Amino acid sequence: MHLFLQQVFSGLASGAIYASLALALVMIYRATDLVNFAQGEMAMFSTYIAWMLVNAAVPFWAAFALTLVISFIGGMIIERVVIRPVENAPVLAAVVVTIGLLLIFNALAGWLFTYTLQEFPSPFPDRPLFGALLTSRDLGVIAVTLVMLALLFVFFRFTTIGLAMRAAAQNPASARLCGIRVGRMLTIGWGLAAAIGATAGIMVAPILFLDPNMMGGVLLYAFTGALLGGITSPVGAVIGGLIVGVTENLVGTYLIASQLKLTVALILIVIVLVFRPNGLFGTAIVRRV
Amino acid sequence: MAPILQLHAVKAFYGAFEALHGIDVEVEDGGMTVLLGANGAGKTTTLRAVCGMVRSEGDIVFAGEALQRRSTEQIAAMGVAHVPEGRGTFVGLTVEENLRLGAYSRAGKPHDAMTRMYGYFPILADRRRQQAGALSGGEQQMLAIARALMMAPRLLVLDEPSFGLAPRVVEAIFAIIDRIRREQRVSVLLVEQNASLALELADQAYLIETGYVVASGSAKALSDDPQIRRSYLGY
Amino acid sequence: MNDGASAIASEKFVADGDARVRIGTWRRFAVVGLIVLAAALPFGLSNYQVFELTQVMIYAIAVLGLNILTGYNGQISLGHGGFFAAGAYTAAVLMHRYGVPYWATLPPAALVGFALGLLFGLPALRFEGPYLALVTLAMAVATPQTLKYFSWTGGNQGLNLAKPAAPPGLGIDRDRWLYLFVFVILLLAIRIAANLLNGRTGRAWMAIRDHPIAAAAMGIDTARYKTLAFGTSTLFTAVAGALSAIVVGFVAPESFSLFLSVSFLVGSAVGGIATIAGGIIGGFFIEFVPNFANDISDAAPWAIYGLAMLLFMYAMPRGVVGSFGPLVAWLRARSGRAAAVSEVSALSTNAKPRQTSQGRLE
Structure with missing residues (x-):
């Protein structure tokens, strides 16, 4: 039982990271109807920026904040320059472009920072808590995610710009008639998603170590979480991400060797999707024609 | 009184297809103009041309400023509030959020304006926390009009506000439109299938057929025209 | 005159038919040539x-x-x-x-x-x-x-x-x-x-x-x-x-x-x-x-x-073949009149206006 609870809690910690990235995916999907396959690599690149700052003796939380700002701006630039031209192109073109971005960021990181694993500092001490049920590091990761979610909730719920972003995602034509500049909302959305992804990257890097391929598996789990929750639902994405994190840990502990974890995840995805094609909280996908 | 909106020789295009072949339409400041015509005649296209939602040629002047080459967002911010076909409410947002969005392009707190709208449409006040998608058709139409009025517009553009609604609801909505237009001094450009009701309220009317204006004049003159009575009023 | 025109036109039509056959044969030759070339290629190259x-x-x-x-x-x-x-x-x-x-x-x-x-x-x-x-x-x-x-x-x-x-x-x-x-x-x-x-x-x-x-x-x-x-x-x-x-x-x-x-x-x-x-x-x-x-x-x-x-998604979303294929066809259609006519005459309905325009020229 103790082992079980331990695995659940550490699963929640990694689930929180998947949930963040899943949320970033869902935000962009809702706004532009496309899946950003580069989300994970963008997060990885942001994490390298944080790593450089920390190495330059910037205090951790200052480096964290600065990285979020840089990622936000970077995300906006990417939307403007790379995504805008294919916004109305067929789905396949958009998929190919975001995969292209994925490759470019991966290669850029490999070229700039090499493929060797780097240690990334954790802002939280690694002490066991509550009779070793969870570590203070896990708790820290969960807390950061919760704070971020709360901030996002307040932003989208209570600020005018957050409301305008929701309106632009839901009904762009009507949003324009209200005087909302939909293009600008999309740009901000990409910026926000990049910043959320950066948070996920910085939280996961102390666990996985930093290298250009670090986010490959994370993206897949986040994607699974997003689909599990229903790719149109932000709340679903968070819950889906947590479920994936816990399941991954339990499967790894009790069922099979960890090399097959991804394969099991794949099978789980297919099973879930066959029975609930729109995920747990999502609405039916309308095909873009 | 100078017209607040003037269309001169306006053509509109969907891709290469020309839907309007050079039409002239005016809305007096504080007046109400109605566009009549069969389905597919180009009425909605005219409204879309005004709001920059289709490619157009010719002159469109609103309050002394040319609207060409301006984006829909800019035109909205200038004081043109468009309630599109099918209402265009944000069904996933609450009634109150919809109204807040209406005030997006205006500075300051939307609180006073919102109170005024709840005065016109008390049912919306009761449902302010509900999702717009849960409202009935008539309530959604009211919400759409209220949202447009939140912009404190000088021109209200309405595309078939009676569409799909019961006659009693239609009458209620038109009564409120008439009242608001006098109290808020807002001009109205209206597209409407219910010609008899529209001609009662409007002061100017245009009849559009296959992309041309085929008749125009005061609403009274048009409602007395025997041809129009036969084709559009049914008596 | 009218008779003469239609005679010329029908003669031309027959000629078009010939051209079409020739083009078809040429294309077949080209394909066969390409295959032979590709099959022979390894014998001139390193392992x-x-x-x-x-x-x-x-x-x-x-x-x-x-x-x-x-x-x-x-x-x-x-x-x-x-x-x-x-x-x-x-x-x-x-x-x-x-x-x-x-x-x-x-x-x-x-x-x-x-x-x-x-x-x-x-x-x-x-x-x-x-x-x-x-x-x-x-x-x-x-x-x-x-x-x-x-x-x-x-x-x-x-x-x-x-x-x-x-x-x-x-x-x-x-x-x-x-x-x-x-x-x-x-x-x-x-x-x-x-x-x-x-x-x-x-x-x-x-x-x-x-x-x-x-x-x-x-x-x-x-x-x-x-x-x-x-x-x-x-x-x-x-x-x-x-x-x-x-x-x-x-x-x-x-x-x-x-x-x-x-x-x-x-x-x-x-x-x-x-x-x-x-x-x-x-x-x-x-x-x-x-x-x-x-x-x-x-x-x-x-x-x-x-x-x-x-690059390809922005500049050439149909890929090399998808983009140049039509271009090649267009060039081929321009390069020889016979080729152009042959392509048109493949559709019999399109062949008719050609006859009348020929007639007017006479």
Whole structure:
């Protein structure tokens, strides 16, 4: 039982990271109807920026904040320059472009920072808590995610710009008639998603170590979480991400060797999707024609 | 009184297809103009041309400023509030959020304006926390009009506000439109299938057929025209 | 005068018919010439170059498979590397464990590819765009892990295969024999793909891609055709995988990473997703570009793939063949009047206005 609870809690910690990235995916999907396959690599690149700052003796939380700002701006630039031209192109073109971005960021990181694993500092001490049920590091990761979610909730719920972003995602034509500049909302959305992804990257890097391929598996789990929750639902994405994190840990502990974890995840995805094609909280996908 | 909106020789295009072949339409400041015509005649296209939602040629002047080459967002911010076909409410947002969005392009707190709208449409006040998608058709139409009025517009553009609604609801909505237009001094450009009701309220009317204006004049003159009575009023 | 005009016109019409026959013959000559040239090519090249070109053809078959699914049926797959691996391992295990001759492994590999594709195609029916992309992406990532796990696949080490020898009496060496062997399979694959795509099945696939609702309303069994497209596509790719195992003489999990799946996608985008000949361009791209790029740095192949994807989507969304194909046809139509007329006269209704304009000139 103790082992079980331990695995659940550490699963929640990694689930929180998947949930963040899943949320970033869902935000962009809702706004532009496309899946950003580069989300994970963008997060990885942001994490390298944080790593450089920390190495330059910037205090951790200052480096964290600065990285979020840089990622936000970077995300906006990417939307403007790379995504805008294919916004109305067929789905396949958009998929190919975001995969292209994925490759470019991966290669850029490999070229700039090499493929060797780097240690990334954790802002939280690694002490066991509550009779070793969870570590203070896990708790820290969960807390950061919760704070971020709360901030996002307040932003989208209570600020005018957050409301305008929701309106632009839901009904762009009507949003324009209200005087909302939909293009600008999309740009901000990409910026926000990049910043959320950066948070996920910085939280996961102390666990996985930093290298250009670090986010490959994370993206897949986040994607699974997003689909599990229903790719149109932000709340679903968070819950889906947590479920994936816990399941991954339990499967790894009790069922099979960890090399097959991804394969099991794949099978789980297919099973879930066959029975609930729109995920747990999502609405039916309308095909873009 | 100078017209607040003037269309001169306006053509509109969907891709290469020309839907309007050079039409002239005016809305007096504080007046109400109605566009009549069969389905597919180009009425909605005219409204879309005004709001920059289709490619157009010719002159469109609103309050002394040319609207060409301006984006829909800019035109909205200038004081043109468009309630599109099918209402265009944000069904996933609450009634109150919809109204807040209406005030997006205006500075300051939307609180006073919102109170005024709840005065016109008390049912919306009761449902302010509900999702717009849960409202009935008539309530959604009211919400759409209220949202447009939140912009404190000088021109209200309405595309078939009676569409799909019961006659009693239609009458209620038109009564409120008439009242608001006098109290808020807002001009109205209206597209409407219910010609008899529209001609009662409007002061100017245009009849559009296959992309041309085929008749125009005061609403009274048009409602007395025997041809129009036969084709559009049914008596 | 009128009679004279129509006589001239009909004479011209006959001449057009001749021209058409001639063009048809020329095209056939050109194709035959090209085939002969391609078959003779290995005899003027080094062993390594022959091996590289063989790889190009193998990739061409794999990309052709992907094009059938993505280009002609509109379903996205990011996991064709997995099906390529399935074909490769089928061939490898049959040869290594059961001593099956290399050429006899192709039908089972095709069968495995087809069956796996159907299996994937069934749930894929319920997945639209992003869902299918995820499932196939997950498959691409999971493939190497799964291959490592089992012992009959040789685990991490993979399987070493004896390279097949050329049939005795032909007087050619093994590399050139394999080149010709793969070349014949490629020709067959192109022929089968062209027949499928120009026929009923292909029309149904494209109808589903362009107007899914209308296609269903017209009575096309969407589910059956989409599953069939998946199976056909993976059959091609699995056969390519089997050929790769035979030619390379070695299979190992790490050769079937996500990079391979992405390579197929890049090859498809570069050559033109909705083309048959695009596969060959894609094959050249996949074989040579990463090799050149590797000389620059480890990261360069990925970067070049990424840039190529962006570049082609912006500047040439129909790929090399998709963009230049129509251009070539247009140039050909301009270059000779006879050719132009012959193309027009293929439609008898278009031939008539030509006669009257001829008459007015008289």
